[in-house]
Each structure stands twice: as C-alpha cells, then as structure tokens.
Amino acid sequence: MIALFEYMFYNLDGDIMKRIIFHIDVNNAFLSWSAVKLLSEGYKIDIRQIPSIIGGDESSRHGIVLAKSPVAKKYGIKTAETIYSARKKCPNLKVFSPNMEYYRLMSKKMIDHISNYSPDLEQFSIDECFLDLTGTTYLYDDILDLAYKIKDEIFEKFGFTVNIGIGNNKLCAKMASDFEKPNKVHTLFENEIESKMWPLPIEDLFMVGEKTAIKLKKMGFYTIGDVAKCDCKRLIKEFKSFGNTIYEMANGIDNSIVDSTISQSKSISVSLTLDKDTDDIELLKKVLLHQVDEVGRALRKKKLYTTIVAITFKTSEFISFSKQCSTDLPINSNNAIYDKVISLLYKSWNFEKIRNIGVRISGFTNKRVTQTSLFEDGNKEVDDEKIQSVLDSIKDKYGSNIINPASLIDKE
Ligand SMILES: [Mg+2]
Structure with missing residues (x-):
C-alpha cells in the first residue's frame, strides 16, 4: 500500500x-x-x-x-x-x-x-x-x-x-x-x-497509432523507454511538432489541466481581468482574439459547433454586463466566432473604461456526429470511415439525436 x-x-x-x-x-x-x-x-x-x-x-x-x-x-x-x-x-x-x-x-x-x-x-x-x-x-x-x-x-x-x-x-x-x-x-x-x-512497447504510448509505431520502429525505437532516452531532434525531424509531443509523453510529461468547464457545463467561457482599466479598443480586440482562439479550440476538441456567442464585461466598479447573439448556422471556426464577438463589441460597448472582458459560447450542437473517441478503447487500428458509417446507420435507425457528445449530457 x-x-x-x-x-x-x-x-x-x-x-x-x-x-x-x-x-x-x-x-x-x-x-x-x-x-x-x-x-x-x-x-x-x-x-x-x-x-x-x-x-x-x-x-x-x-x-x-x-x-x-x-x-x-x-x-x-x-x-x-x-x-x-x-x-x-x-x-x-x-x-x-x-x-x-x-x-x-x-x-x-x-x-x-x-x-x-x-x-x-x-x-x-x-x-x-x-x-x-x-x-x-x-x-x-x-x-x-x-x-x-x-x-x-x-x-x-x-x-x-x-x-x-x-x-x-x-x-x-x-x-x-x-x-x-x-x-x-x-x-x-x-x-x-x-x-x-x-519497458512497454512503443504502440502502447497514448496517441501513438499504428503508422507512427511503424515509423518509430524503423528508427530503432521499440519501447517507450527507447523514445524517452533518444535525441528529441530525431523525432522532430521525422514528425515535426508531434515529435516533441511523443518525446514528452514518453517521459511522462503532461501539464494539461483537468478542465471541468468543458465537460460539465453547456457553455464554454473565458474572461480576463486586466491589470488596469482600459478603453483601448485595439488592446481589447487582441484580448478577444486570444479568447476566441481558446474557446474555439475547446469547442473543436469536443467536435461541437456553437450557435450562441456572447461578450462579457466588467467595469472598474465591477458592474457586469453582457450581450449575446445567435448565429445563423452552427459555427466552430475562430474567424466566424471572432466576427460575431467584434460586432457585439461595437453594439454593446459605450467606450467606458472596463476592467474585465470575456467571451462565452453556448447553444452547442454536434452538426456532424464524429465522436470516434468512443471507440478508442484499445483499438488503435480502428477504421474511422467504417465507424462513421456505423454511426450514420445508428442515426438513421434511431434518429439523429441518438449520439451526442458526453458534454451535452445534462448535469442536474
Ligand atoms: Mg473504456
């Protein structure tokens, strides 16, 4: 023990x-x-x-x-x-x-x-x-x-x-x-x-699929330890930035956080409290661009699309207000979300100094159902296309709402 x-x-x-x-x-x-x-x-x-x-x-x-x-x-x-x-x-x-x-x-x-x-x-x-x-x-x-x-x-x-x-x-x-x-x-x-x-074979390493494993073996790496101890430059030369990821994973390095905001709520939001009050629109736009990238990536990681985009503010007196709009179609690209956010900024902000700004997206939909992660369980050779067609056939049979990403499961 x-x-x-x-x-x-x-x-x-x-x-x-x-x-x-x-x-x-x-x-x-x-x-x-x-x-x-x-x-x-x-x-x-x-x-x-x-x-x-x-x-x-x-x-x-x-x-x-x-x-x-x-x-x-x-x-x-x-x-x-x-x-x-x-x-x-x-x-x-x-x-x-x-x-x-x-x-x-x-x-x-x-x-x-x-x-x-x-x-x-x-x-x-x-x-x-x-x-x-x-x-x-x-x-x-x-x-x-x-x-x-x-x-x-x-x-x-x-x-x-x-x-x-x-x-x-x-x-x-x-x-x-x-x-x-x-x-x-x-x-x-x-x-x-x-x-x-x-001591484990290289194919047991998370995210190392069959094709990557074959390449690694050709390079003389058979175990996770072989990769962990190698010169990382060799991996980067072969796999670009993914090479660095493989090297870090083989060494057990991972700093990602357990993100409860993505999985437990039906919205994704991010906000930033600034060092001082500002009415500098260029600065705010930069912050928003960064925030859109953050929420957009979280959204795409979940293979979701958003239909409601919101901008949130807090003034120096910590008075909060927000403005939201619906999108015509479900969107998930940074550009599409950013366009909405900027138009909301101009519509809702009266140029008074603010202390905190943020972006929130909600109204998620899985316009295309591609939750292949259901099938990752020990099946690295899984054929995505076959699975997609099975998912489609399940949808045909039971209706298109039958498979939803886990993040849409209601939290009571
Ligand atoms: Mg399992």
Whole structure:
C-alpha cells in the first residue's frame, strides 16, 4: 500500500504539490452496459461471459464489431471487423445492437457519482473521465484506498466494472488505467515511469497509432523507454511538432489541466481581468482574439459547433454586463466566432473604461456526429470511415439525436 504523503510535496512556500489525477475508464463499456441492461430485463445470461459482440446493423455490409466479450476475443474477433467475418470465426456468436440512449444514461449516472469526490472532473469520452484530487487529498487517508472505494462503489451501484489509473498528470493516469484489465487500480507516479512505462512497447504510448509505431520502429525505437532516452531532434525531424509531443509523453510529461468547464457545463467561457482599466479598443480586440482562439479550440476538441456567442464585461466598479447573439448556422471556426464577438463589441460597448472582458459560447450542437473517441478503447487500428458509417446507420435507425457528445449530457 502506498502512503499518501509520498506524493504530496509542498515546497518551502507551502503551495506547490504534485498533482493527484485519477483516470476512470469503464471496462468494455458498450458490452458491459448492454449486459447490465439485459440482466435488468430478466435476460438469463450475462453476455460478458459468452462469445458476444455489440455490432452495428448486421443487414448492411458495413455492420462492424463495436465491442466484444473476452470470450469473443479468444476466437480472434477484433473490434471494427465486419460482423460477417466475426461470425465466420465463431458460428454461435451472439450479436446485440448498440443502445446509445442507455449508454448515455449509464455514463451520466457514473459521472454524477464520481463527481461527489471532486468538482474537478473532466469527462473525456462517454466512458472515461479524469478527476483531479490534488486539492482534496487531505480528505482521504490513502489515495489508493479511495480509488478502490470508487471502483467498488461503481460496481455495487451500477453493475459494471472500471479501471482506475492514478498519476501526477492526466497522461500518466490514462496510461495507468490501461495497464491490466478489468476491475483494477494501477498507479503510474513520476517515480514509477522508468520501471512501469519505459519497458512497454512503443504502440502502447497514448496517441501513438499504428503508422507512427511503424515509423518509430524503423528508427530503432521499440519501447517507450527507447523514445524517452533518444535525441528529441530525431523525432522532430521525422514528425515535426508531434515529435516533441511523443518525446514528452514518453517521459511522462503532461501539464494539461483537468478542465471541468468543458465537460460539465453547456457553455464554454473565458474572461480576463486586466491589470488596469482600459478603453483601448485595439488592446481589447487582441484580448478577444486570444479568447476566441481558446474557446474555439475547446469547442473543436469536443467536435461541437456553437450557435450562441456572447461578450462579457466588467467595469472598474465591477458592474457586469453582457450581450449575446445567435448565429445563423452552427459555427466552430475562430474567424466566424471572432466576427460575431467584434460586432457585439461595437453594439454593446459605450467606450467606458472596463476592467474585465470575456467571451462565452453556448447553444452547442454536434452538426456532424464524429465522436470516434468512443471507440478508442484499445483499438488503435480502428477504421474511422467504417465507424462513421456505423454511426450514420445508428442515426438513421434511431434518429439523429441518438449520439451526442458526453458534454451535452445534462448535469442536474
Ligand atoms: Mg473504456
């Protein structure tokens, strides 16, 4: 058992400590959730225990395997292969249709439960989230015990298992949750990177897909450690800026924050309090441009479009006001958002000195449904086009609102 204090280091000012991040990931989400639903309806067999798959429309040639049981896996069935080919490998295979509405419900229940432990929760996909416990660890005697508690509670309450990875950043937490499945808790703290992560094959590194792995092997890098110890310039020469990202990830470096604003609310906003009051319009425009880039990137990361753009102000007396407008069509480009913001600026600002300015976007829509992250789960060779066609066929069958990004799930 690892004692908590080993991972809470305060500096001499008493204000810096290592972060404690959990990555919570549902094991085999679609199949598990379908199993739970079937059992609740009186189905006698737990489909997690038999050769079974969740598959897209079997009658169409594009029907593919979205999730497979461990037994189906033993037959050599792979995610994203056609149901037709999966049946050839295992003639008594049971095929079940996905039920996105139920998956979203399970996802919401789990996220609501986990959010009891920290407000800093970022939903990463329908079945994964990050939880930042840095500021709350004093509440818990042992962080590992807490992880086991959360894991077991989810099983007892909802009937499905999760893996929990713990690290000092999101990358390490995510790598750790992937170590051994199902129903496990793993740590990958800074001082464990060399022993636990470096021996792994390079394709196990987050964001390293098949094509990148092949290139890295040609360069003589077979393990994550090989990349971590190499001359970063070689990677940059081959992969441009992504080379630097690979190098940092191999060394367990990731400074991104657990961003609860993106996943928990139905708006994305950013604001800045200026050093002093200003009526310098050029300065304000520059600030707004930067802010539009921030909210725009957050939006596109979620593969969403916005339909409502707002500008927010605070005067030196801290009187707040804002003005918003609807867009004609859903937009997600910086240019389109910036145009709206600037026209709002001219419409609503009377050139009095202001202290704080911000941008807020809301009214999100997934004009095009492309949440491929649902399928990332251990399937690096997933064929995006096939998945897109499966998603389309699900939409055709159940209506276009059936698949929504997790960020649109209502928070009560
Ligand atoms: Mg998962």
